[in-house]
Amino acid sequence: MIAALAAALLLAAPPPTPAFVVVVDPGHGGEKDGALSVEGRPEKDITMQIARLLKKKLEKQGARVVLTRAKDETVDLPRRAAIANAEEADLFVSLHLNSAPGGPGSKARGIETYFLSADATDAAASAVAARENADRLRTGPTDTIGGILEDLEDQANLAESSRLAHAIHGALVRGTRSPDRGVKQAPFHVLAGARMAAVLLELGFVSHPVEGKELARPARQEAIAGAVAAGVAAWRKASNTAAAR
Ligand SMILES: [Zn+2]
Incomplete structure (x- = not known):
């Protein structure tokens, strides 16, 4: 009797989310x-x-x-997006720190959030992408703008990436009280190929005399991780609401 009841309950249980x-x-x-950094x-x-802090907060x-x-360890840029695809991730977040062209002591500070585009928002965004893209270990046919354009054909991901970028950016600016340098677009190799909402965060300028030191401190890193996690939660809530409609 008890065994039959247990079996019935098991059958009635919803599949795991x-x-x-x-x-x-x-x-x-x-x-x-x-x-x-400075x-x-x-x-x-x-x-x-x-x-590592962000991982704990998202968990x-x-x-x-x-x-x-x-x-x-060295991990090539396309490999990073490939890991996200293999894990069937809901989102991909690439973490970076900015550096002003003037080098250490430059006055530029604040937060920029990026999602993928073949064309950069402006010359400064183009320079950021060029600096981050310089890590590419091997170059090949997929390195062309044409390759990035192919990846951009998935407009649904692009719209989700834009929403994710704005959610995280807003939370970061509020959570760290850093200057708001905007949500921008640029051709980042690390984002090309990711088949889900994908953003690249420039979390502050390591070249700034004050911000460059703060970014290495646990208090600022905690604030950043907490803000990114809050932005992800806000995006997830908005996506679930949209899906339920
Ligand atoms: Zn970087």
Whole structure:
């Protein structure tokens, strides 16, 4: 009797909800340092620290979180988006730090959030993409703007990427009180090929005399991770509401 009841309950149980999957990409790594801070710290170390904090915060929301690298290792740019595709991620977030063309001591500071486009929003956005794209290990036919245009054919992902970018950007500006440098678009190799909502965050300027030091401090990194997680939660809530309509 009890066994029959248990079997009936098991049959009636709803199928498990698939986990919400986030792939977090700590920019650079291994032989690729990224930008150097005013204190001489490589961008790859700071993005890794923030990625680990972000992972914990997203897991508290019930997400399954995968990092594109677990340690200080070289991972080619297309491989990072390929990991997100293989994990069937709901979203892909690439973490980076900005550096002003003037180098250490430059006055530029604040947050920029990017999603993919073949054409950059402006010359400054184009320069950011060129700097981040310089990590590409091998060049090939997929490195052309044409390849990026092909990836852009999925307009649904692009619209979701735009919504995700605005949700995270708003949360970051509020959560860190950093200057708002806007949501922009540019041709980033790390975003091309990702078959889900995908954004690249420039979380502050390591070249700024004050901001460059703050970005290496636990308090600022906690604030950044908390804000990104809040932005993801806001985007997820809005997407679920839209899906329910
Ligand atoms: Zn970077």
